[in-house]
Amino acid sequence: MADKQTVIGSDTQITGEVRSEGGLEVRGRIEGKISVAETLTISNGAIIQADIDGRVVEISGAVVGSITASEVVRLHDKARVVGNIQAPRVGIASGAQYRGQVEMGEVDVAQRAGKAAGAAQKIPVAKAVARAADPAAAVNRSAPRVASVPVRRADAPAPAWARKKAKRR
Amino acid sequence: MVNTVIGSGISIDGEIRGEEALVIQGSVKGKIAVTGDLLVDAGATVDADVEGKSIAVAGRLTGNVHASDRVDVKADARVVGDIKSPRISIADGASFKGNIDMDV
Numbered sequence: 220m221a222d223k224q225t226v227i228g229s230d231t232q233i234t235g236e237v238r239s240e241g242g243l244e245v246r247g248r249i250e251g252k253i254s255v256a257e258t259l260t261i262s263n264g265a266i267i268q269a270d271i272d273g274r275v276v277e278i279s280g281a282v283v284g285s286i287t288a289s290e291v292v293r294l295h296d297k298a299r300v301v302g303n304i305q306a307p308r309v310g311i312a313s314g315a316q317y318r319g320q321v322e323m324g325e326v327d328v329a330q331r332a333g334k335a336a337g338a339a340q341k342i343p344v345a346k347a348v349a350r351a352a353d354p355a356a357a358v359n360r361s362a363p364r365v366a367s368v369p370v371r372r373a374d375a376p377a378p379a380w381a382r383k384k385a386k387r388r
Numbered sequence: 389m390v391n392t393v394i395g396s397g398i399s400i401d402g403e404i405r406g407e408e409a410l411v412i413q414g415s416v417k418g419k420i421a422v423t424g425d426l427l428v429d430a431g432a433t434v435d436a437d438v439e440g441k442s443i444a445v446a447g448r449l450t451g452n453v454h455a456s457d458r459v460d461v462k463a464d465a466r467v468v469g470d471i472k473s474p475r476i477s478i479a480d481g482a483s484f485k486g487n488i489d490m491d492v
Contacts, residue, residue, distance in 0.1 A: 225395035226392055226393050228408050231392040231404065231407075233400060236400065237400050238398065238399045239399075
């Protein structure tokens with residue numbers, strides 16, 4: 220059976236978790252969590268209130284939530300985004316509105332897995348739940364310098380944003 | 389107008405609401421409520437209560453089905469749950485377990 224490209228139409232809203240092994244285009248509303256193995260396109264008019272994890276993330280709509288991509292995040296003209304972005308490459312077009320912290324650099328697989336397990340790191344409840352579920356993260360509780368990255372190579376230095384967060388605490 | 393298509397590589401855990409037609413080829417767990425037509429395509433797995441105008445099922449569906457117009461259970465479909473709709477058809481070859489209420 221031919222696999223049609225997945226589209227969440229403009230008059231559709233989803234509350235919960237959306238996972239895709241392929242691409243995904245959103246024109247409607249999603250509230251919760253989105254993880255996409257390939258390209259995620261958030262079209263103009265879409266309203267997203269979710270943490271996003273993808274390979275390529277193209278945004279022309281409105282997003283509130285942290286965005287992680289293994290390849291690139293692009294904020295196009297008309298995009299409105301509030302939340303942190305982490306990706307090797309980040310593009311913000313003139314006309315896009317953005318507020319948050321940008322972290323460019325490699326997003327390694329272990330870290331992505333950690334982020335996925337940790338869900339929204341800013342949300343204390345989610346963090347607490349993830350820590351309870353993840354023994355590695357529980358150990359990190361005594362080492363606040365790496366607490367915001369539950370799964371990370373032991374030899375890798377803590378990323379700047381993680382150190383900053385730790386200091387703030 | 390572009391409708392919503394949940395492709396075969398997609399899984400959704402939660403609630404889908406819509407004012408337009410919805411095609412599901414992937415997997416959905418939770419609740420689906422649309423005011424348009426709903427197609428649960430062959431290969432799709434739906435574990436949810438579904439609500440729509442006209443609902444056609446060719447895949448696997450576990451949950452209660454409520455349609456304001458009609459429900460069609462196609463030949464290769466597997467449905468477990470109660471169906472409530474003014475018009476209901478179940479094709480020869482379909483597997484179904486549950487109550488049917490045509491509001492008679």
